[in-house]
Amino acid sequence: ESFGSNLILDADGCTVQTRNNIYALGLNKTLYTFNPVNYQLTATATLNCSNSSGIYSIGLQRNGVLWVLHDDRSLYRYYIQLGECRPTTFSSNSSDIRLFAMTFLKSSTNNEETFYVSKQNDPPNALGTIDLNTLALSKVGNYTNITGYADIAGTRSSRLFGLFLD
Numbered sequence: 001e002s003f004g005s006n007l008i009l010d011a012d013g014c015t016v017q018t019r020n021n022i023y024a025l026g027l028n029k030t031l032y033t034f035n036p037v038n039y040q041l042t043a044t045a046t047l048n049c050s051n052s053s054g055i056y057s058i059g060l061q062r063n064g065v066l067w068v069l070h071d072d073r074s075l076y077r078y079y080i081q082l083g084e085c086r087p088t089t090f091s092s093n094s095s096d097i098r099l100f101a102m103t104f105l106k107s108s109t110n111n112e113e114t115f116y117v118s119k120q121n122d123p124p125n126a127l128g129t130i131d132l133n134t135l136a137l138s139k140v141g142n143y144t145n146i147t148g149y150a151d152i153a154g155t156r157s158s159r160l161f162g163l164f165l166d
Helices: 016-020
Strands: 022-025 030-035 040-046 055-060 065-070 075-079 084-087 100-106 113-119 126-130 137-142 149-154 160-165
Touching: 022 055, 065 100, 113 149
Parallel strands: 055 100, 100 149
Antiparallel strands: 022 030, 030 040, 055 065, 065 075, 075 084, 100 113, 113 126, 126 137, 149 160
């Protein structure tokens, strides 16, 4: 999806904003950037993608698109450079993965990203992926020997980590 001709990506597919900042969501739908070089935390936007519900989780692509999941299970794309939200056609109604944490993980062989989700609604908790072209949700598998749900994060070196909460 096109969102501006001024988008400059580096060799890893990152924008200046995604390479140098960490994004966090605060109260009242406030999006913050944290610069780990100078330890500066800055409120950058208010995410008003949906007026009907609160925000459940966010996941950031290297190209500057922030995916926003609301409590009502609606999924939006927030374009950081444009400061605007756009709804998606995603529906989790046909899956048992309805509320989830999310992260993007770069392939170790190219700049393609995989959209990972970690189920957080009803046991058994599971890992899944969402296809970025079709927005189809696929289950990778249930977590075994773990009773809690996981917040997940990906690294630049293409590693997926989970913080399991019980």
